[in-house]
Amino acid sequence: xxxxxxxxxxxxxxxxxxxxxxxxxxxxxxxxxxxxxxxxxxxxxxxxxxxxxxxxxxxxxxxxxxxxxxxxxxxxxxxxxxxxxxxxxxxxxxxxxxxxxxxxxxxxxxxxxxxxxxxxxxxxxxxxxxxxxxxxxxxxxxxxxxxxxxxxxxxxxxxxxxxxxxxxxxxxxxxxxxxxxxxxxxxxxxxxxxxxxxxxxxxxxxxxxxxxxxxxxxxxxxxxxxxxxxxxxxxxxxxxxxxxxxxxxxxxxxxxxxxxxxxxxxxxxxxxxxxxxxxxxx
Amino acid sequence: xxxxxxxxxxxxxxxxxxxxxxxxxxxxxxxxxxxxxxxxxxxxxxxxxxxxxxxxxxxxxxxxxxxxxxxxxxxxxxxxxxxxxxxxxxxxxxxxxxxxxxxxxxxxxxxxxxxxxxxxxxxxxxxxxxxxxxxxxxxxxxxxxxxxxxxxxxxxxxxxxxxxxxxxxxxxxx
Numbered sequence: 513x514x515x516x517x518x519x520x521x522x523x524x525x526x527x528x529x530x531x532x533x534x535x536x537x538x539x540x541x542x543x544x545x546x547x548x549x550x551x552x553x554x555x556x557x558x559x560x561x562x563x564x565x566x567x568x569x570x571x572x573x574x575x576x577x578x579x580x581x582x583x584x585x586x587x588x589x590x591x592x593x594x595x596x597x598x599x600x601x602x603x604x605x606x607x608x609x610x611x612x613x614x615x616x617x618x619x620x621x622x623x624x625x626x627x628x629x630x631x632x633x634x635x636x637x638x639x640x641x642x643x644x645x646x647x648x649x650x651x652x653x654x655x656x657x658x659x660x661x662x663x664x665x666x667x668x669x670x671x672x673x674x675x676x677x678x679x680x681x682x683x684x685x686x687x688x689x690x691x692x693x694x695x696x697x698x699x700x701x702x703x704x705x706x707x708x709x710x711x712x713x714x715x716x717x718x719x720x721x722x723x724x725x726x727x728x729x730x731x732x733x734x735x736x737x738x739x740x741x742x743x744x745x746x747x748x749x750x751x752x753x754x755x756x757x758x759x760x761x762x763x764x765x766x767x768x769x770x771x772x773x774x775x776x777x778x779x780x781x782x783x784x785x786x787x788x789x790x791x792x793x794x
Numbered sequence: 795x796x797x798x799x800x801x802x803x804x805x806x807x808x809x810x811x812x813x814x815x816x817x818x819x820x821x822x823x824x825x826x827x828x829x830x831x832x833x834x835x836x837x838x839x840x841x842x843x844x845x846x847x848x849x850x851x852x853x854x855x856x857x858x859x860x861x862x863x864x865x866x867x868x869x870x871x872x873x874x875x876x877x878x879x880x881x882x883x884x885x886x887x888x889x890x891x892x893x894x895x896x897x898x899x900x901x902x903x904x905x906x907x908x909x910x911x912x913x914x915x916x917x918x919x920x921x922x923x924x925x926x927x928x929x930x931x932x933x934x935x936x937x938x939x940x941x942x943x944x945x946x947x948x949x950x951x952x953x954x955x956x957x958x959x960x961x962x963x964x965x966x967x968x
Contacts, residue, residue, distance in 0.1 A: 527874070
């Protein structure tokens with residue numbers, strides 16, 4: 513009975529320290545280092561079966577995939593070819609307007625290994641970690657848009673919290689009219705656009721892109737599309753449900769953007785009101 | 795008592811500690827295998843811990859449950875202390891009820907195991923919801939159901955090494 517009380521108290525204090533203060537990362541890294549070979553071994557049978565099934569996929573399926581990728585590449589060719597000249601024009605115009613230049617995002621490509629087993633959060637594990645130069649907080653994108661953010665790094669792998677996790681929020685704006693709002697995760701495959709009043713100018717099918725108002729995300733990355741709007745007027749805000757554009761629920765390749773290469777938005781500094789020419793009347 | 799059930803009246807030799815440890819480590823391997831969504835696979839470590847704390851209560855105590863819980867916390871990516879808390883309560887309850895449970899037949903024992911496994915999941919849900927997470931859905935309780943159903947075959951599997959003859963005979967392999 514006394515042992516139970518001791519271990520219960522220990523467990524509760526660990527919970528408290530980790531949930532409230534996040535002070536136990538060193539313990540997690542240490543135990544994780546010991547657990548890593550076990551995790552790799554445990555994942556081996558599943559990796560082996562998928563490897564075997566890949567090996568036996570028929571030639572026709574691979575040829576079909578190849579053709580699909582070729583047509584996709586061709587359809588994007590005109591945009592890619594124009595990109596060089598558009599970038600040059602953009603730089604010239606920015607020089608003209610004395611705005612800061614856009615910088616190319618440095619990034620690491622990574623593979624999603626598997627979803628983290630914890631049912632209370634939506635996180636995935638990728639195969640690059642501290643040794644590849646990944647830090648916690650870096651944004652993660654894929655070919656179609658925003659996937660999530662790196663929340664924890666181990667030496668050889670990192671945990672990404674997906675956009676649909678309930679604790680994630682992303683500052684976005686509507687592509688059509690520049691309306692800014694906050695996009696919050698709302699469970700598997702769903703996102704919620706918060707804090708927009710009931711009469712806001714937003715419609716089903718609108719695309720939401722990152723607004724770049726925080727220093728983490730670059731502006732203009734596609735994030736989600738609006739699928740339903742509930743404007744019942746019993747609450748002051750509209751209830752807007754969106755679906756993510758990127759393959760958030762799929763497992764594939766992602767890009768981890770290097771944090772240092774995203775430069776903050778150049779916001780205009782506050783101007784002081786001009787000094788009154790007349791003396792102050794007392 | 796070394797019997798599968800008290801009613802059985804057969805006395806088995808005690809389990810070797812090497813086997814107990816390796817079964818616990820193997821159950822942890824199974825738990826670490828990556829699965830997605832609400833899987834029907836039970837919490838193998840909880841099942842094995844329950845088994846050994848019922849059958850060999852003096853060998854598997856609360857300390858081992860705590861350490862295994864901590865390892866599972868890191869392997870699962872959840873909050874440190876969540877599994878530790880749940881497994882501690884599990885082993886304490888299972889050891890306290892072990893004398894009583896062993897009087898029942900195997901399927902009635904499985905009926906006793908079901909609330910124990912549900913208690914493990916409820917303890918983890920309580921720990922996380924107090925910390926601010928949201929309820930993940932009732933689908934996660936299916937794992938306890940499969941765990942209770944697997945109790946009977948697990949019983950046979952883990953007791954198998956104890957069904958060995960007392961004296962070694964050179965003419966017999968086992």
